Structure formats: structure tokens, C-alpha cells
Amino acid sequence: MVARGARVASDGYPSTRRRRIAEQAFRALTLLALLAVVAPVIWVITGIVARAVPHWRWSVLTTNTVGASGGLENAILGSLAIMLGVLIIAGTLGVLGGVYLSELAGFNRKGKQRGAVLRSATEVLAGVPSIALGLVGYLALVVQFHWGFSVLAAVIVLSVIVIPYITRGTEVALRQVPTNYREGAEALGMSTGYSLRKVVVRSAIPGIATSVLIALAISVGETAPMLYTAGWFTGIPKASLFHQPIGYLTYPVWTFWDYPSNQAHYLAFDAALILLVLVLVLLVIARLVVARSQRFAENRRN
Amino acid sequence: MSAFVPLVALVLTVLVLAFKAWPAIRVNGAHFLVGSSWKPGNVYGAVSTTGGVAHPLGSSYGAWPAIAGTLESSALAIIIAVPISIGAAFALTERLPRWLAEILRSAIEVLAGVPSVLLGLWGALTLGPLLANDVYPIVANHMPNVPFFSFFRGPTGHGEGLLTSGIVLALMIIPIVASTTRNLFAQVPALPKEGGEALGMTDWEVGRKITIPWVRAGIIGATVLGLGRAFGETIAVAMISGSLLNTITPNIYGTMGTVAATLVTQLDSAFADGTGFEVRTLAELAVVLVVVVLIVNTVARIIVRRTGHLAAPVGGVI
Numbered sequence: 001m002v003a004r005g006a007r008v009a010s011d012g013y014p015s016t017r018r019r020r021i022a023e024q025a026f027r028a029l030t031l032l033a034l035l036a037v038v039a040p041v042i043w044v045i046t047g048i049v050a051r052a053v054p055h056w057r058w059s060v061l062t063t064n065t066v067g068a069s070g071g072l073e074n075a076i077l078g079s080l081a082i083m084l085g086v087l088i089i090a091g092t093l094g095v096l097g098g099v100y101l102s103e104l105a106g107f108n109r110k111g112k113q114r115g116a117v118l119r120s121a122t123e124v125l126a127g128v129p130s131i132a133l134g135l136v137g138y139l140a141l142v143v144q145f146h147w148g149f150s151v152l153a154a155v156i157v158l159s160v161i162v163i164p165y166i167t168r169g170t171e172v173a174l175r176q177v178p179t180n181y182r183e184g185a186e187a188l189g190m191s192t193g194y195s196l197r198k199v200v201v202r203s204a205i206p207g208i209a210t211s212v213l214i215a216l217a218i219s220v221g222e223t224a225p226m227l228y229t230a231g232w233f234t235g236i237p238k239a240s241l242f243h244q245p246i247g248y249l250t251y252p253v254w255t256f257w258d259y260p261s262n263q264a265h266y267l268a269f270d271a272a273l274i275l276l277v278l279v280l281v282l283l284v285i286a287r288l289v290v291a292r293s294q295r296f297a298e299n300r301r302n
Numbered sequence: 303m304s305a306f307v308p309l310v311a312l313v314l315t316v317l318v319l320a321f322k323a324w325p326a327i328r329v330n331g332a333h334f335l336v337g338s339s340w341k342p343g344n345v346y347g348a349v350s351t352t353g354g355v356a357h358p359l360g361s362s363y364g365a366w367p368a369i370a371g372t373l374e375s376s377a378l379a380i381i382i383a384v385p386i387s388i389g390a391a392f393a394l395t396e397r398l399p400r401w402l403a404e405i406l407r408s409a410i411e412v413l414a415g416v417p418s419v420l421l422g423l424w425g426a427l428t429l430g431p432l433l434a435n436d437v438y439p440i441v442a443n444h445m446p447n448v449p450f451f452s453f454f455r456g457p458t459g460h461g462e463g464l465l466t467s468g469i470v471l472a473l474m475i476i477p478i479v480a481s482t483t484r485n486l487f488a489q490v491p492a493l494p495k496e497g498g499e500a501l502g503m504t505d506w507e508v509g510r511k512i513t514i515p516w517v518r519a520g521i522i523g524a525t526v527l528g529l530g531r532a533f534g535e536t537i538a539v540a541m542i543s544g545s546l547l548n549t550i551t552p553n554i555y556g557t558m559g560t561v562a563a564t565l566v567t568q569l570d571s572a573f574a575d576g577t578g579f580e581v582r583t584l585a586e587l588a589v590v591l592v593v594v595v596l597i598v599n600t601v602a603r604i605i606v607r608r609t610g611h612l613a614a615p616v617g618g619v620i
Contacts, residue, residue: 033389
């Protein structure tokens with residue numbers, strides 16, 4: 001055995017020199033991959049900031065879009081209104097769905113957790129291209145139900161897009177709650193519902209909040225499904241769920257970026273900057289929530 | 303009950319698309335998948351009727367160029383993204399200084415969170431022109447005129463086209479592949495790796511002979527998942543590809559279109575069609591897209607399930 005091992009080591013194995021070069025190349029390529037991920041991120045952010053800031057006017061925040069110029073107040077308020085709608089609908093349904101899958105689905109006779117079909121459906125839905133969901137929203141809600149381009153159609157389609165993230169995020173967060181907590185609650189005589197509300201869900205709140213924040217970031221950045229459901233509106237959003245199009249921030253970027261006027265370009269980049277800031281703020285808050293919860297967590301992950 | 307929402311939404315999506323697309327599927331026939339002309343016909347003129355379905359006179363729809371464009375751009379994206387993602391996953395799990403790994407993690411998270419319309423804006427106005435001015439001509443002039451490499455020759459355009467789309471698509475799927483791969487790497491037990499090191503293996507050898515084989519199926523699954531995402535990516539490609547409908551690009555720099563991008567660029571044209579036939583045709587296109595993406599995702603999930611769990615496109619929750 002020893003002899004065979006020695007022969008392989010001397011004959012079949014590359015020389016130390018080659019191994020050293022391979023190792024150096026590996027290190028270099030790893031760093032290159034790192035650069036290939038980090039550089040575009042910085043480039044995209046600085047590129048948008050560098051184009052938007054020189055022409056930035058604060059009046060963009062307080063005036064409405066006129067044709068392809070003017071301001072973006074309508075789009076900003078519209079995006080915020082849509083986010084609120086998504087928060088209400090997708091937040092409620094997504095979190096409840098996650099709670100059901102993690103806590104209430106129970107086990108079948110073989111001792112496996114139920115809800116496998118629902119869980120698969122959630123994963124599959126997350127993979128369906130958002131443009132297809134937007135088209136379905138257009139065909140079903142806008143045309144068939146005669147809602148027209150409307151806030152509710154947009155909010156429902158966006159909710160369907162982000163619910164899988166919230167459901168899955170909630171489920172994962174709940175699973176990380178130690179079993180001790182549940183057993184402790186049961187030992188104290190709490191009912192399942194009471195223990196869920198007061199013990200289990202409460203300790204999973206950071207994870208749930210993170211997934212909701214990320215879902216909001218996704219929904220504010222969607223463009224294609226919005227074109228099919230929300231339309232576009234250059235006035236302040238109206239308090240009407242049906243037959244009333246609404247403005248949103250991705251529209252000016254998508255529509256005005258290749259218009260032949262400078263005013264349109266400025267507006268496109270202003271919208272891009274506001275969008276970027278909004279998304280980054282949401283991601284940073286999500287990150288802070290995670291960091292805070294990990295600091296106080298009993299058993300840290302990794 | 304809320305847990306049923308995704309299932310219901312999924313079933314409704316398929317039903318609505320299939321129901322609305324059915325007349326178009328009947329009229330367009332098999333030509334839809336192989337034909338190369340996309341003509342809405344005379345939208346403001348006479349209406350003709352085929353098999354009881356009204357459509358504008360002279361309309362003829364063939365989606366092959368879009369399907370080919372989707373396959374080409376997604377393949378490019380995968381070729382670019384997978385090596386970078388695996389390298390980044392190594393950087394994240396292996397011996398990088400903590401602060402550097404932290405920067406990389408944040409970058410991946412931001413990349414996943416940046417709206418695709420912003421990546422499209424950057425690709426169309428910053429990256430595309432830069433590559434077309436300074437990089438593509440050099441590559442095109444030095445490629446030998448032999449099969450395969452001749453695909454890299456010829457006019458390089460203005461930066462809108464297949465290669466630029468592929469690069470931006472790659473950026474969009476790197477977060478998925480990289481974070482999934484990272485999670486897979488983290489699941490590889492320490493003992494075999496330490497054993498390898500104890501035998502005197504270098505980091506590269508440990509990676510190549512222990513870590514990667516341990517999670518190979520998972521990496522393939524993550525790649526296929528990224529492929530599904532690349533198929534469905536819409537807005538950025540619509541901004542960068544040039545959004546052509548009727549031609550397949552002769553070289554890697556040429557303008558093209560994809561299935562998903564067509565769904566959004568033909569929106570206005572479809573709204574103008576009084577018979578509603580183009581909307582039905584777009585629904586048919588969406589059916590093609592959804593069916594392909596569902597198949598791809600199912601395959602990916604079957605592969606990944608065998609080895610571990612998926613990472614989230616954003617934030618590491620899924």
C-alpha cells in the first residue's frame with residue numbers, strides 16, 4: 001500500500017512548480033471574479049449618480065411630469081402608494097402563508113411535513129417571468145374585469161410577484177426559531193395560537209421584516225408588469241382603485257431614456273437616481289435588521 | 303388559506319394565458335415557432351377571418367428570431383456568469399480577509415436588488431457604447447475567419463446587441479448562481495477539506511477535488527435556475543438588445559430581440575390592433591415563455607433538491 005501511494009505521488013502527480021502556479025492562478029482568478037462582481041455594481045451606481053446629479057433640480061420632487069419634462073412628484077407618490085398597497089396585500093398574504101407552511105401545515109402519517117405542493121407552487125411562482133404575470137394581469141384584470149389601467153390591478157400583480165419571497169422568507173425565519181421556545185410555551189400551557197402570536201412569530205419578526213423589505217424593493221423596481229397594468233398618469237395619484245392609471249418611477253426611466261430631448265434624459269436619470277436611492281435604502285434597512293437580530297440572537301448562524 | 307395564493311395564482315396564470323392565446327395558437331399554427339416574420343398586418347384596414355378568428359389583413363406571426371435570440375443571449379449569460387459566480391463563491395467561503403468578503407457579499411446583494419431598468423439604462427448608455435468603441439472592434443479585427451470564430455467578426459455596431467445583452471444578463475444572474483453556490487460550499491463538511499489540506503493539497507486542489515465535486519449537482523441546478531431567470535428577463539434586454547423582430551443576428555455584436563423583450567416592446571402595437579389579435583399572439587408568446595421557464599425551473603429544482611437548498615435572488619432568504 002505504502003509503495004503504491006508513493007509511486008502515485010512521484011509519477012502521477014504534477015510537479016510542485018506546476019501546483020504552485022495553479023494555486024497562484026486560482027487565487028488570481030478568484031480575485032478577478034470578485035472584481036467582476038464588485039466593479040459593475042460600483043460602476044452602475046456611480047454612472048447613474050454622475051449623470052443625474054449635474055442636472056438635479058429639487059423641484060423635481062415637487063412638480064408633476066408634463067409630457068417628457070417637468071418633475072416626478074406624480075411618479076414618486078404613485079410608487080409610494082403602490083408600495084403601500086403591496087405592503088398591505090402581499091405582506092398579509094405572504095406572512096400568513098409562511099406561518100401556515102411552517103407552523104400549521106402539520107405532518108402526514110409518514111412524519112413528513114405537509115404542504116409540499118403549496119411550497120413547490122410558491123417556488124415555481126417565484127420563477128415565472130414577471131412580464132408573463134403582467135400580461136395575465138392585463139388580460140384578466142384590465143380587460144376582462146374592465147378595471148382599466150388601475151392601481152388595484154398593478155398592486156395585485158406586484159403582490160403575486162413578491163408573495164413567494166415573503167412566504168419563503170417567513171417560513172425560513174420561523175424555522176430558525178428554536179424548538180425550545182415552542183416547547184417552553186406549550187409547557188406553560190399556552191394554546192397553539194397564543195404561543196404563535198406571543199412567542200414564535202415574535203422572535204421571527206426580524207427575518208419576516210427583512211423579506212418584506214426586500215419584496216418592497218423588488219416591487220418598486222418592476223417595470224414590465226407595470227406597463228401592462230398601471231398605465232401612466234401625470235397627475236397626483238387619485239384615491240380610486242379602478243379605472244384610474246397611476247404614475248410610478250420606473251416608467252420615466254424606461255420611456256424617456258431614448259427620447260430625442262435633453263429634458264427627457266434629465267428626467268429619466270432623475271427618476272433612476274430616486275429609484276436607486278429608494279432601493280438602496282430598503283436594502284440597507286433590511287441589512288440592519290438582520291445585523292441587529294443576529295447580535296441579539298441566542299445562537300448565531302455561521 | 304393564504305398559503306394557497308401562489309398555487310391559485312399559478313393555475314390562473316396558466317389558464318388565462320392558454321385561454322386567451324388559444325385563437326392565436328389556432329391561427330398562427332406551427333409557423334409561430336419556426337417562422338421568421340413578425341407582421342401585425344394592416345391594423346387600420348380590412349379585417350380578415352381565419353377559422354372564425356378575426357385578425358388584421360396580412361398579419362403573420364413567426365417568433366423564431368425572438369426564440370433564437372433568447373437562447374443565444376441566455377447561453378452567453380450563463381457562459382459569462384457561471385465561472386464568475388463560482389470564483390466569487392470561493393472568495394466568499396475560503397480564505398479572503400473578512401472585510402473583502404463583506405464587500406463582495408454586499409455587492410452581490412445590491413446587484414440582486416438593483417432594478418433591471420437601471421441595469422438596462424447603464425448597459426445601453428454606458429457599457430454598450432464603451433464596449434462598441436474600444437473593445438468590440440479590437441476583438442472583431444483579430445478573430446480568424448474560420449467557423450465558430452467568424453461569429454466574432456464583422457460589423458460591431460453601436461453597443462446595442464447580443465453580446466452587450468449577454469453581459470448585462472450575466473450580471474443579473476450572478477447573484478442567484480453565486481449565492482446558491484456559496485450556500486452549497488458552506489454545506490461541505492470541514493473534515494474532508496481539512497483532510498485534503500493535511501495531505502498537502504493546495505486550496506485549488508481542495509476546491510477542485512473536494513468542494514466542487516461535493517456540490518456539483520447543486521451548482522448545475524443553480525446554473526439552470528439562472529438560465530430560467532435569463533429567459534424571463536425583460537426590461538434590460540428590451541433596452542440593450544436593439545429589440546429587432548424579424549432577423550437573427552449574423553454575428554455576436556448584432557442587434558436582436560428576445561421573447562420576453564418582444565412582450566414589452568410590442569405592447570403599443572398590440573394595443574393598436576382593434577381585433578385584439580396581436581394581444582392574443584403576445585399571450586401565445588407568453589405561453590411559450592412560461593412553459594419553457596417552468597420546465598427549466600422544475601429541472602433545476604429537482605437537481606438542487608438532491609444536494610441542498612436554493613439561495614435567494616435577494617437577501618439570502620429563499
